Amino acid sequence: xxxxxxxxxxxxxxxxxxxxxxxxxxxxxxxxxxxxxxxxxxxxxxxxxxxxxxxxxxxxxxxxxxxxxxxxxxxxxxxxxxxxxxxxxxxxxxxxxxxxxxxxxxxxxxxxxxxxxxxxxxxxxxxxxxxxxxxxxxxxxxxxxxxxxxxxxxxxxxxxxxxxxxxxxxxxxxxxxxxxxxxxxxxxxxxxxxxxxxxxxxxxxxxxxxxxxxxxxxxxxxxxxxxxxxxxxxxxxxxxxxxxxxxxxxxxxxxxxxxxxxxxxxxxxxxxxxxxxxxxxxxxxxxxxxxxxxxxxxxxxxxxxxxxxxxxxxxxxxxxxxxxxxxxxxxxxxxxxxxxxxxxxxxxxxxxxxxxxxxxxxxxxxxxxxxxxxxxxxxxxxxxxxxxxxxxxxxxxxxxxxxx
Amino acid sequence: xxxxxxxxxxxxxxxxxxxxxxxxxxxxxxxxxxxxxxxxxxxxxxxxxxxxxxxxxxxxxxxxxxxxxxxxxxxxxxxxxxxxxxxxxxxxxxxxxxxxxxxxxxxxxxxxxxxxxxxxxxxxxxxxxxxxxxxxxxxxxxxxxxxxxxxxxxxxxxxxxxxxxx
Numbered sequence: 001x002x003x004x005x006x007x008x009x010x011x012x013x014x015x016x017x018x019x020x021x022x023x024x025x026x027x028x029x030x031x032x033x034x035x036x037x038x039x040x041x042x043x044x045x046x047x048x049x050x051x052x053x054x055x056x057x058x059x060x061x062x063x064x065x066x067x068x069x070x071x072x073x074x075x076x077x078x079x080x081x082x083x084x085x086x087x088x089x090x091x092x093x094x095x096x097x098x099x100x101x102x103x104x105x106x107x108x109x110x111x112x113x114x115x116x117x118x119x120x121x122x123x124x125x126x127x128x129x130x131x132x133x134x135x136x137x138x139x140x141x142x143x144x145x146x147x148x149x150x151x152x153x154x155x156x157x158x159x160x161x162x163x164x165x166x167x168x169x170x171x172x173x174x175x176x177x178x179x180x181x182x183x184x185x186x187x188x189x190x191x192x193x194x195x196x197x198x199x200x201x202x203x204x205x206x207x208x209x210x211x212x213x214x215x216x217x218x219x220x221x222x223x224x225x226x227x228x229x230x231x232x233x234x235x236x237x238x239x240x241x242x243x244x245x246x247x248x249x250x251x252x253x254x255x256x257x258x259x260x261x262x263x264x265x266x267x268x269x270x271x272x273x274x275x276x277x278x279x280x281x282x283x284x285x286x287x288x289x290x291x292x293x294x295x296x297x298x299x300x301x302x303x304x305x306x307x308x309x310x311x312x313x314x315x316x317x318x319x320x321x322x323x324x325x326x327x328x329x330x331x332x333x334x335x336x337x338x339x340x341x342x343x344x345x346x347x348x349x350x351x352x353x354x355x356x357x358x359x360x361x362x363x364x365x366x367x368x369x370x371x372x373x374x375x376x377x378x379x380x381x382x383x384x385x386x387x388x389x390x391x392x393x394x395x396x397x398x399x400x401x402x403x404x
Numbered sequence: 405x406x407x408x409x410x411x412x413x414x415x416x417x418x419x420x421x422x423x424x425x426x427x428x429x430x431x432x433x434x435x436x437x438x439x440x441x442x443x444x445x446x447x448x449x450x451x452x453x454x455x456x457x458x459x460x461x462x463x464x465x466x467x468x469x470x471x472x473x474x475x476x477x478x479x480x481x482x483x484x485x486x487x488x489x490x491x492x493x494x495x496x497x498x499x500x501x502x503x504x505x506x507x508x509x510x511x512x513x514x515x516x517x518x519x520x521x522x523x524x525x526x527x528x529x530x531x532x533x534x535x536x537x538x539x540x541x542x543x544x545x546x547x548x549x550x551x552x553x554x555x556x557x558x559x560x561x562x563x564x565x566x567x568x569x570x
Contacts, residue, residue: 052539057555059524060548064555095433225461225513236485238460243488337433338481338492340462349463351481366463366481374516403539 016040020385024053028389030127031399035377042384047377051370055403062363066328067093067167068306070363075161077367078401080123081116081344082162083152088341091246092350093167094299096337097330101299104292105169106248107285111182112155112164113247113341114278114285118189119148120344121229121271121278124396128268129200131390132209141196147185154178168305169298179286186283193275200268207265214379214391216262224375227368228346230395233270234262240342251288252281264394304330328358345369345396369401410489411436414456421451428494437492442504445495449480449510458482458491464507464517466525468499470551475499478527480507497527506532524549 023034032053038045058073065073074085087109094101122145129137149159154177156164165171200206216226221234231238239256241249257273259266298305302321311318324330334356340349349366372395380388411431418426418438425448428439440448452458462481469475474496482491497504506529507514518529519538526547529535537544546553 052537052541055539057548060555222459223512225511225517238485243485244490335432336437338435338490347462349481351463351465351479353467362467364463364465370516370520371513374513 017045024050028131029392031397031402033392033397033399033402035380037380037385037388039385042386044380044383044385044388047380047388049373049377051373052403054399058404059363059365062360064359066326066358067330067332067360068325070360071166072161072163074365075163076400077365077404078120078344078348078369078398079160080398081120082160083112083116083164084120084341084343085348086162086164087113087247088339088343088348089350090165090167091341092337092339092352093304093332095339096335096352096354097167097301097304097332099168099299099301099304101169101247102292102296103248103251104289104296105298106251107288107292108170108174108297109165109247110249110252111282111285112152114281115148115151115182115185117342117344118275118278119145120396121275124344124394125200125268125271126196127393127396128210128264128390129206131393132206134200134203134206137196137199140199141192144185144189144192147181147189151178151181151185154181166298166306168301171306171308173295173297182282182286186279186286190276190279193272193279197272201272209387209390210264210268210394212261213264213387214262214383214394216375216379218262220375221262225371226346226375227371228343229267229270229274230262230372231346232257233259233266235260240340240347244340246339246341252284254281264390267394332356340366343368343401345398345401346372365404367401367404369397370404373397373402408434410487414489414491417456418448418451421455422448435490435492437494439494439496442495442497445493446505446507446510448493449482449507452482452491452493453510456484457486458484458489460485461507461511461513461517462490464514464521466521466527466549468525468549468551470499472496473498476502476525476527478504478521502526503528503530505530508532523547526550 018039020037020039022037023029024032034050035047037047062070062073071086071089074089075082077085122141126138126141152162153159155174156162216234218234218236221231235258237256237258242256254277257270259270306325307318307322312322332354334354336353338349338351340347346368348368351364352360353362355361376392414436415429422444425440425444426438430437460483462483465479467477467479476497476499478495480493495504504527506518516538518532521527522535523537523539524547
């Protein structure tokens with residue numbers, strides 16, 4: 001019987017090394033990760049990662065689903081920021097179909113995507129605090145994740161696995177309560193984030209635990225194809241929102257924060273600064289929305305945009321389009337397209353090959369957690385076990401995205 | 405389709421270096437795509453990385469086209485972060501002998517991407533330091549993304565394309 005995961009058994013009674021199975025389920029790892037570590041005292045000598053515990057074969061399932069049914073699959077990749085995945089997928093299909101989106105829809109999308117980025121970074125940064133022993137920060141900032149989820153609830157009805165929007169826009173316009181909640185969030189969140197920073201950024205214990213730990217050079221990070229906050233913490237200013245702007249990100253004025261040494265402290269600072277920048281982007285989007293014509297929440301592409309149910313039952317064209325979309329009969333060009341968005345953890349890419357069938361011929365997700373995580377075991381060598389734990393939290397590896 | 409200047413430059417430089425080993429050049433949605441062969445793929449990747457500044461390996465994956473001579477396409481996506489150019493490289497290999505030299509010698513990050521491709525498509529990357537399955541269990545026995553393996557019960561008839569005029 002083969003075992004996918006190597007189990008070290010030390011038969012040498014003189015050996016000083018201890019084998020530790022960190023995971024698959026371990027309270028300190030926040031997800032299903034197995035790492036078999038060889039320890040010399042508290043230092044890690046070598047480690048082997050095993051992944052795949054929640055592999056659900058999304059790429060295979062996607063080959064059997066019409067485009068609109070793939071959105072719920074993307075929810076379950078990085079489930080801490082589902083809307084980014086949903087919209088990344090919608091934009092991939094829109095790119096394939098050459099759909100031009102109205103500016104208002106782009107701005108609404110930007111608001112939702114930046115809110116999810118904040119939610120994602122809140123999780124990661126508060127968890128770093130939690131793992132270094134500061135439960136207060138975790139409990140304090142986490143309520144704002146709840147507020148973000150309330151906004152999502154107002155827009156699409158769901159909280160975690162949002163299935164937000166449709167190919168071609170949103171299923172309904174934002175209501176007034178949603179805008180009120182966004183404005184309330186923009187007013188309250190900066191105060192709480194400032195307090196959160198006051199608790200951790202100059203905190204002696206926190207700095208001692210994180211500064212200089214798990215340093216990564218630019219060259220190594222690029223060699224291992226790191227993206228997102230991890231790459232930026234090493235000092236490379238690569239952000240898909242800037243290098244390949246999508247959803248009108250070029251209309252916004254924001255900074256891309258970079259670190260210097262790539263250690264855990266830098267990653268924390270980069271994520272914090274990104275939350276400030278996201279707030280800035282949302283504020284700008286709210287201003288831009290005022291000049292846009294109200295009531296536009298989807299592109300005018302009836303052959304690709306799922307019509308509202310009322311119309312399906314009362315209007316022949318809507319019924320026809322509804323039938324064609326649901327049965328996967330839309331006329332999509334036979335082509336292949338790669339579209340990337342800046343997810344919470346880095347470049348989230350969709351590689352879609354369409355052969356004119358009812359479903360994608362092939363769909364591949366370029367998942368940042370999967371690519372980033374491969375360096376965890378090599379970089380843990382020589383590290384203290386407790387440092388490896390916070391290193392893992394600061395990499396923000398999401399099991400759903402890791403295993404797809 | 406009209407090539408943009410920068411893609412045209414890259415195309416010219418690649419043709420100078422590799423001649424007819426660079427074929428089927430196209431530009432779907434602005435992304436320069438070409439097909440090359442497995443005997444030169446590592447040289448192509450090294451040339452792109454060192455001379456043409458494609459410093460970043462975005463992704464490696466594969467596509468299965470059953471019934472063709474070379475039925476498995478290994479697809480590389482590279483990114484030139486400085487000039488903001490992406491490129492896609494395809495290598496078609498035979499289903500009976502799905503081998504290709506590894507890219508781990510060029511980028512260390514290729515390691516898990518190739519393991520995933522091996523796991524899902526059975527592509528054997530020669531020279532890979534640790535070519536084991538990564539997402540599925542070792543005793544699965546098949547490479548599940550190949551088209552001959554159905555997702556659902558193959559006896560189901562309600563989802564067949566021929567019933568929808570395709």
